[in-house]
Amino acid sequence: MADLLTVQDLWIEFTSKRGTVKAVNGVDFSLRKGKTTGIVGESGSGKSVTVKSIAGLLARNAKVTGGSIDFEGCNLLSLKEKQIQAIRGNKISMVFQDPNSFMNPTISVGKQVMEPLLFHSVCSRKEAKERAIDMLAQVGIPSPAVRFNEYPFEYSGGMLQRALIAMALINDPTLLIADEPTTALDVTVQAQILFLLKKMKETRDMSMILVTHDLIVAAQICDEIVVMYGGMVVERAETQTFLKRRAHPYSIGLLASTPRVDASIERLKPIEGSPPDLRGALPQGCLFAPRCPYRTERCTAERPPLQQIGPNHQVACWQAESEVAVS
Amino acid sequence: MSAIPQPLIELSQIRKVFRTSHGALTAVDSIDLIVERGSTIGLVGESGSGKSTVARMLLRLLTPTSGSIRILGEDVTGWSDKKLKPVRSMLQWVSQHPAAALFPNLTVGQNIMEPMRIHGIGMAQERQRKARGLLAKVGIPQEGFHAFPHELSGGQQQRVVIARALSVDPGCVVLDEAVSSLDVSVQAQILNLLQDLQEEMNLSYLFISHNLAVIRLVCDEVAVMFLGRVVESGKTREVFDHPLHPYTKKLLAAVPSFTPDGGVTQLDESSLLQGDPPSPLNIPSGCAFRSRCPYARERCAQERPLLRRVGTQDVACHFAEEIAAE
Numbered sequence: 199m200a201d202l203l204t205v206q207d208l209w210i211e212f213t214s215k216r217g218t219v220k221a222v223n224g225v226d227f228s229l230r231k232g233k234t235t236g237i238v239g240e241s242g243s244g245k246s247v248t249v250k251s252i253a254g255l256l257a258r259n260a261k262v263t264g265g266s267i268d269f270e271g272c273n274l275l276s277l278k279e280k281q282i283q284a285i286r287g288n289k290i291s292m293v294f295q296d297p298n299s300f301m302n303p304t305i306s307v308g309k310q311v312m313e314p315l316l317f318h319s320v321c322s323r324k325e326a327k328e329r330a331i332d333m334l335a336q337v338g339i340p341s342p343a344v345r346f347n348e349y350p351f352e353y354s355g356g357m358l359q360r361a362l363i364a365m366a367l368i369n370d371p372t373l374l375i376a377d378e379p380t381t382a383l384d385v386t387v388q389a390q391i392l393f394l395l396k397k398m399k400e401t402r403d404m405s406m407i408l409v410t411h412d413l414i415v416a417a418q419i420c421d422e423i424v425v426m427y428g429g430m431v432v433e434r435a436e437t438q439t440f441l442k443r444r445a446h447p448y449s450i451g452l453l454a455s456t457p458r459v460d461a462s463i464e465r466l467k468p469i470e471g472s473p474p475d476l477r478g479a480l481p482q483g484c485l486f487a488p489r490c491p492y493r494t495e496r497c498t499a500e501r502p503p504l505q506q507i508g509p510n511h512q513v514a515c516w517q518a519e520s521e522v523a524v525s
Numbered sequence: 526m527s528a529i530p531q532p533l534i535e536l537s538q539i540r541k542v543f544r545t546s547h548g549a550l551t552a553v554d555s556i557d558l559i560v561e562r563g564s565t566i567g568l569v570g571e572s573g574s575g576k577s578t579v580a581r582m583l584l585r586l587l588t589p590t591s592g593s594i595r596i597l598g599e600d601v602t603g604w605s606d607k608k609l610k611p612v613r614s615m616l617q618w619v620s621q622h623p624a625a626a627l628f629p630n631l632t633v634g635q636n637i638m639e640p641m642r643i644h645g646i647g648m649a650q651e652r653q654r655k656a657r658g659l660l661a662k663v664g665i666p667q668e669g670f671h672a673f674p675h676e677l678s679g680g681q682q683q684r685v686v687i688a689r690a691l692s693v694d695p696g697c698v699v700l701d702e703a704v705s706s707l708d709v710s711v712q713a714q715i716l717n718l719l720q721d722l723q724e725e726m727n728l729s730y731l732f733i734s735h736n737l738a739v740i741r742l743v744c745d746e747v748a749v750m751f752l753g754r755v756v757e758s759g760k761t762r763e764v765f766d767h768p769l770h771p772y773t774k775k776l777l778a779a780v781p782s783f784t785p786d787g788g789v790t791q792l793d794e795s796s797l798l799q800g801d802p803p804s805p806l807n808i809p810s811g812c813a814f815r816s817r818c819p820y821a822r823e824r825c826a827q828e829r830p831l832l833r834r835v836g837t838q839d840v841a842c843h844f845a846e847e848i849a850a851e
Contacts, residue, residue: 356801385571385736385780386779388779389781389796389798414782414789417781419792441787455710457736458741459737468711468716
């Protein structure tokens with residue numbers, strides 16, 4: 199199937215008083231039409247910065263220093279702000295982590311949900327209201343005509359996240375980017391929202407990128423998993439392949455560090471050390487090498503490229519030369 | 526000391542009602558909880574279930590509306606702050622946000638020594654020696670002693686908060702979402718540290734978390750809370766492997782997890798809890814969970830189920846036997 203989005207060798211840095219931070223360092227991935235890709239990583243791995251650059255939402259002190267983002271045949275990075283605005287909230291839309299800080303507290307939820315229709319001059323105000331109410335119903339908000347007029351503080355966290363999803367979907371985007379959409383929510387509400395996202399993706403002609411720190415959540419709803427570390431993609435595989443044959447020591451360590459609800463274990467096996475400091479020049483070798491139990495001399499001398507080790511399975515590690523089962 | 530060993534902390538029938546502009550809000554209702562020496566008890570539940578209110582009453586930061594709190598057998602419920610001071614060093618607290626818990630204008634060392642100073646423990650030199658020892662124990666290099674909190678990462682800050690809590694040799698540490706804001710790899714390091722410290726110092730933990738997997742890992746016993754009440758409690762393994770309350774079942778089903786064949790659980794619409802929990806300002810009659818419960822019948826609206834022993838755990842559901850037989 200054709201790729202909807204191709205990110206190639208993307209580099210992004212931030213300038214701050216304390217020097218340059220190399221947030222994204224040569225990221226490559228693509229998203230097939232109608233599929234869901236999960237970008238997984240910890241704080242500072244560059245996952246959010248990567249997807250923000252797709253939506254043209256980078257902070258002012260961020261600079262793209264290389265690479266390209268192809269979306270439906272055009273390089274998003276070469277577009278002017280006006281052109282990006284025509285795409286954002288239209289063909290590409292985003293859902294964020296904290297619905298409370300995303301919504302304007304002084305405007306009713308319904309008005310905010312219909313905003314993308316008016317901004318992109320899709321229809322009249324009257325029709326926009328009807329469509330917004332219909333959209334609120336689709337995302338599972340009871341008595342949508344009444345709740346249309348309510349303000350964000352009158353919504354619970356889960357309901358507000360549903361409204362945010364309604365806002366993101368109202369223009370029928372071809373790409374939905376969900377950046378930690380369930381992190382601020384309780385586990386039962388998280389399950390509801392994930393189910394809603396999955397259902398919405400399946401019933402529309404839409405592809406999705408899910409950014410999350412939770413590997414199991416990603417595995418639950420994504421077709422493909424991209425693991426990021428230190429602003430780089432360290433492993434990329436189809437979900438089933440990833441679950442059975444994950445090969446990067448970081449991916450393996452991450453799962454071994456995750457407490458499990460389905461089994462009694464005595465003790466976790468954490469990844470020792472702390473994430474890399476991305477200020478200043480990057481080390482020559484693999485960024486994970488200082489924490490890696492499999493490190494060799496080559497790892498600190500030379501950075502491993504993302505290499506194919508099996509069908510639809512790429513890993514950036516000198517030690518992972520072919521697929522080996524981890525379980 | 527009496528011949529029968531006293532539990533470290535015993536909460537009986539505690540209840541907390543807050544007055545709000547929308548009326549009385551019962552945050553915690555008739556909860557019994559016993560913290561034994563050297564063990565970990567977990568409180569789990571969604572936002573607004575009253576977990577943190579229980580912890581705050583245990584620490585006597587809040588006074589219960591009714592019920593009693595005993596520490597080593599002594600009823601401290603009505604004690605004044607002054608009388609409580611010596612007791613407070615026995616109970617320490619580690620919260621979710623280490624950056625907010627540390628004094629930003631004090632160095633790491635000063636932060637760790639502050640509780641000893643307040644409780645008049647040791648001379649300046651001894652305090653420093655002890656603080657340095659604790660710093661090593663929580664895995665921070667000695668150079669960190671003179672650093673300021675903002676110079677440390679979140680995981681390191683949480684290590685300092687733990688060292689500070691341990692400076693007054695507490696019997697019990699309340700860990701209120703203590704690892705929730707940390708990344709997975711750092712969270713694992715802190716959880717292991719907490720397990721080591723418990724073993725070494727015979728500490729008791731009251732571990733509060735919305736993360737069921739973390740609760741399963743660290744707790745010997747667990748109490749599941751829903752709208753201010755405990756709906757199920759018992760040995761962690763029993764409660765997780767054979768939940769008897771419909772709410773516990775739904776809660777566990779909502780957590781994405783692995784399956785024995787190496788896959789992950791599928792999102793299944795039938796296992797989802799629908800809608801939002803009822804407002805604590807307007808708790809339904811009878812069983813508070815009945816509005817979302819697949820087993821709910823008429824009896825549930827009329828009669829509030831009390832916590833009772835069913836098999837290996839305590840459960841507050843009229844139909845627990847039926848669920849157990851499934």
